[in-house]
Amino acid sequence: MISRKRAAVVGLGVVSALGMTTKDFWEGLVSGRCGIGPVDLFDTSLYRTHIGAQVKGFEPLEYFTKKQLSRMSRCDQLGLIAAKEAVQDSGLDLDKLAPERIGVCLGGGAGGMLSGEKYRRDLYLNLHKPRPSRLIPFSPSVTTDYVAQEFSSEGPRATVVTACSSSSTSVGYAADWIKNGEADIVITGGSDAMCELTYAGFNSLRAVDERPCRPFDAGRKGLSLGEGAGILVLEEMSSALARGAKIYAEIAGYGIGADAYHMTAPDASGEGAARTIIAALSDAGIGPDDVDYINAHGTATKFNDAAEAAAIKRVFGERNIPVSSIKSMIGHCLGSAGGLEAAATALTVFSGIIPPTINFENPDPQCDLDCVPNKARRADVRTAISNSLAFGGNNTTIVIKKA
Numbered sequence: 001m002i003s004r005k006r007a008a009v010v011g012l013g014v015v016s017a018l019g020m021t022t023k024d025f026w027e028g029l030v031s032g033r034c035g036i037g038p039v040d041l042f043d044t045s046l047y048r049t050h051i052g053a054q055v056k057g058f059e060p061l062e063y064f065t066k067k068q069l070s071r072m073s074r075c076d077q078l079g080l081i082a083a084k085e086a087v088q089d090s091g092l093d094l095d096k097l098a099p100e101r102i103g104v105c106l107g108g109g110a111g112g113m114l115s116g117e118k119y120r121r122d123l124y125l126n127l128h129k130p131r132p133s134r135l136i137p138f139s140p141s142v143t144t145d146y147v148a149q150e151f152s153s154e155g156p157r158a159t160v161v162t163a164c165s166s167s168s169t170s171v172g173y174a175a176d177w178i179k180n181g182e183a184d185i186v187i188t189g190g191s192d193a194m195c196e197l198t199y200a201g202f203n204s205l206r207a208v209d210e211r212p213c214r215p216f217d218a219g220r221k222g223l224s225l226g227e228g229a230g231i232l233v234l235e236e237m238s239s240a241l242a243r244g245a246k247i248y249a250e251i252a253g254y255g256i257g258a259d260a261y262h263m264t265a266p267d268a269s270g271e272g273a274a275r276t277i278i279a280a281l282s283d284a285g286i287g288p289d290d291v292d293y294i295n296a297h298g299t300a301t302k303f304n305d306a307a308e309a310a311a312i313k314r315v316f317g318e319r320n321i322p323v324s325s326i327k328s329m330i331g332h333c334l335g336s337a338g339g340l341e342a343a344a345t346a347l348t349v350f351s352g353i354i355p356p357t358i359n360f361e362n363p364d365p366q367c368d369l370d371c372v373p374n375k376a377r378r379a380d381v382r383t384a385i386s387n388s389l390a391f392g393g394n395n396t397t398i399v400i401k402k403a
Contacts, residue, residue: 004179004180005178005179005180005181005236005237005238006178006179006236006237006238006250006252007174007175007178007179007186007234007235007236007237007250007251008234008235008236008237008240008241008245008247008249008250008403009232009233009234009247009248009249009250009251009346009400009403010089010090010091010092010233010234010235010240010245010246010247010248011086011087011088011089011090011091011092011231011232011233012085012086012089012230012231012232012233012248012343012346012347013081013082013083013084013085013086013087013088013089013229013230013231014026014082014085014228014229014230014231014340014343015055015058015078015081015082015228015229016028016035016053016055016226016228016229016230016330016333016340017035017036017037017053017054017055017056017226017227017228017329017330017331018033018035018329018330020055020057020058020081021085022085022089022343022347025330025340025343025344026344026347026351028329028330029326029329029330029344029355029376030353030355030376031376032329032355032356032358032374032375032376033329034212034328034329034358034359035053035226035329035330035331036051036052036053036212036213036224036226036329036331037051037052037053037054037056038050038051039051039052039054039194039199040054041054041114041194041195042114042117042195042196042199044199047199047200047203048203048206048208048210049203049208049209049210051210051211051212051224052194052199052224052225052226052227052331053224053225053226053227053228053329053330053331053333054194054226054227055078055227055228058077058078060077063077063080063081064077064080070131070133071133071136071137072137072146073111073112073114073115073137073138073142073143073193074112074114074115074193074227075108075110075111075112075114075137075140075142075143075191075192075193076112076137076142076143076146076191078191078192078193078227078228078229078336079106079143079146079147079190079191079229079231079336080143080146080147080150081229082189082191082228082229082230082231083147083150083151083187083229083231084150085231086187086189086231086232086233087151087187087233089233089246090233090235090245091243091245091246092185092233092235094151094152094153094185095152097184097185098184099152099153099154099155100154100155101155101183101184101185102151102152102153102154102155102183102184102185102186102187103153103155103156103157103174103177103182103183103185103186103187104144104147104148104151104153104155104156104157104158104186104187104188105144105156105157105158105159105160105170105171105173105174105177105186105187105188106143106144106147106158106159106160106167106170106187106188106189106190106191106231106339107159107160107161107162107165107166107167107168107169107170107189107190107192107335107336107338107339108140108141108143108144108159108160108161108166108190108191108192108335109140109161109163109164109166109190109192109198109334109335109336110140110192110193110194110195110197110198110334110335111137111138111139111140111141111142111143111192111193111335112135112136112137112138112139112140112142113138113193113195113197113198114193114194114195114196115134115135115137115138116134116135116138116195117195117196117197118130118134119131119134119135122134140159140161140335141159143159143191144157144158144159145157147187151187153187155177155182155183155186156177156182156183156186158170158173160173160190161335162390162392162394162396163334163335163390163391163392163394164297164299164332164334164335164337164338164388164389164390164391164394165256165338165388165389165390165394165395165396166190166335166336166338166390167189167190167230167335167336167337167338167339167340167342167388168254168337168338168339168341168342168386168388168396168397168398169254169256169338169388169394169396170188170189170190170338170339171188171189171232171251171254171338171339171342171398172251172254172255172256172396172398173188174186174187174188174232174234174251175188175234175251175253175254178234178235178236184235184236184239185233185234185235186233186234187231187232187233187234188231188232188233188234188339189229189230189231189232189336189338189339189340189342189343190229190230190231190335190336190337190338190339191228191229191231191335191336191339192227192228192229192333192334192335192336192337193227194225194226194227198225198334199225202222202223202225205264206222207222207223207301208222208223208224208225209221209222209223209224209300212224212328212359213299213300213327213328213331213332213359214300214328214359214360214361215296215298215299215300215305215325215327215328215357215359215360215371216296216298216300216305216309216323216325216357216360216363216364216367216369216371217300217359217360217361217362217363217364218362218363218364218365219361219362220300220301220302220305220364221300221302222300222301222302223299223300223301223327223331223332224300224327224331224332225331225332225334226327226330226331226332226333226334226337227331227333227334227336228330228333228336228340229336229339229340230333230336230338230339230340230341230342230343230344231339231343232339232342232343232346234251237250237403247403248346248347248349248350248403249345249346249349249350249400249401249402249403250400250401250402250403251398251399251400252283252284252285252286252383252399252400252401253280253281253282253283253284253285253286253398253399254280254283254396254397254398254399255275255276255277255278255279255280255281255282255283255396255397256276256279256394256395256396257272257275257276257279257395258272258392258393258394258395259271259272259273259392259393259395260272260393261393262393263391263392264391264392265303266303266304266307266308266389266393267307267393268303268306268307268310269307269310270307270308270309270310270311270312270313270314271311271314272311272393272395273307273308273310273311273387273389273395273397274310274311274312274314274315275395276387276395276396276397277311277312277315277385277387277397278315279397280385280397280398280399281315281385281399283399284383284399284401286383286399288315288316288317288319289319290382290383291316291321291383291384291385292321292322292379292380292381292382292383292384293321293322293323293324293345293348293354293379293381293384293385294312294321294322294323294324294384294385294386294387295324295325295326295341295344295345295348295384295385295386295387296308296312296323296324296325296387297325297327297337297387297388297389298323298324298325298326298327298328298357299325299327299332299389300325300327300328304389305364305366305367306364306366306367307389308387308389309366309367309368309369311387312369313368320370321369321370322354322370322372322377322379323357323369323370323371323372324354324355324356324357324371324372325357325371326340326341326344326355328356328357328358328359328360329355329358337388338386338388338396338398341386341388342386342398342400344386345384345385345386345398345400346400348381348384349381349382349383349384349400349401349402350402352378352379352380352381353376353377353378353379354372354376354377354378354379354381355372355376356372356373356374356375356376356377357371357372357373357374358374359374360373360374381402382401382402383399383400383401383402384399384400384401385397385398385399385400386398386400
């Protein structure tokens with residue numbers, strides 16, 4: 001049997017409600033800082049809630065020219081900023097590499113919807129001709145194209161759109177490209193920006209909390225929407241070792257599956273999510289006893305948290321394995337959530353620090369887990385998993401190991 005190549009994480013770039021860099025992101029997570037607050041991207045006065053994990057203090061002209069911005073959505077901007085940081089962090093000079101060996105695989109969600117909403121307001125409400133360029137970035141795939149263009153990538157390219165598991169699935173696919181020899185370098189993860197459509201939708205579903213979300217807490221009332229970008233640079237392991245790269249972790253395996261149960265609600269038994277976790281462990285060639293930490297999907301909705309807890313119990317039994325949800329600090333970033341959480345999990349493996357689940361006040365018997373409440377914890381985390389459980393039962397689990 002021919003052994004496959006290995007996918008090393010050699011670069012990270014993150015833009016989130018905790019700041020514009022990976023350093024801001026990680027320091028915020030470790031300190032338990034909450035990035036959830038008032039939203040001013042659009043008028044929230046008509047909605048039940050008025051908060052979210054918005055990227056604040058972001059001045060696009062500090063990063064792009066006016067000409068570039070005329071054709072870029074907020075999603076594109078966040079994604080490109082994170083991608084540039086990740087590539088710089090990797091120490092790679094992509095200009096010196098064969099462009100056909102560089103791939104880009106990103107997860108997407110609302111994409112340029114915020115720009116589309118601005119176009120609609122200009123067209124119907126402001127009584128002046130809107131700029132057609134606002135519609136250029138409407139598709140979720142445009143961010144992938146901008147990143148590929150920025151780094152002259154001529155290798156495999158894909159955009160994954162499976163709701164909240166989009167970016168996790170993109171990381172799994174990207175690792176496959178490395179392992180199967182289809183690419184030497186892959187820029188992966190995802191970017192997503194808040195927009196009024198998703199904000200209104202989750203409010204109408206009554207799936208959002210009026211205060212910062214409380215994953216796994218007995219009093220949880222829903223999620224807090226967020227935005228941002230989490231980008232990872234993957235490199236074939238032997239190449240990374242040969243050049244002495246800083247290796248954060250290894251993407252050892254992943255599993256994908258579907259509940260085929262309901263368009264929005266998860267299968268309460270956790271059977272579908274458990275099946276995905278088991279598939280990921282099998283792909284990585286490990287068993288449940290090898291896992292030291294779980295980065296949970298942990299949306300803070302009543303049914304999702306309970307279903308994920310049930311799935312974890314199905315796979316890991318009564319092991320008191322640490323489980324935490326960083327959505328308590330950066331909100332639910334939808335199409336980019338998996339990229340941000342994969343970056344956080346890689347940093348956990350790299351540093352030996354488990355970020356907490358903040359806003360945790362009252363344990364829920366339905367979520368009888370070690371939720372690492374409110375304070376980060378030091379631990380020897382050699383192997384971790386990151387779960388993403390999306391609408392439609394689109395489930396993905398990534399296995400991330402110490403390199």
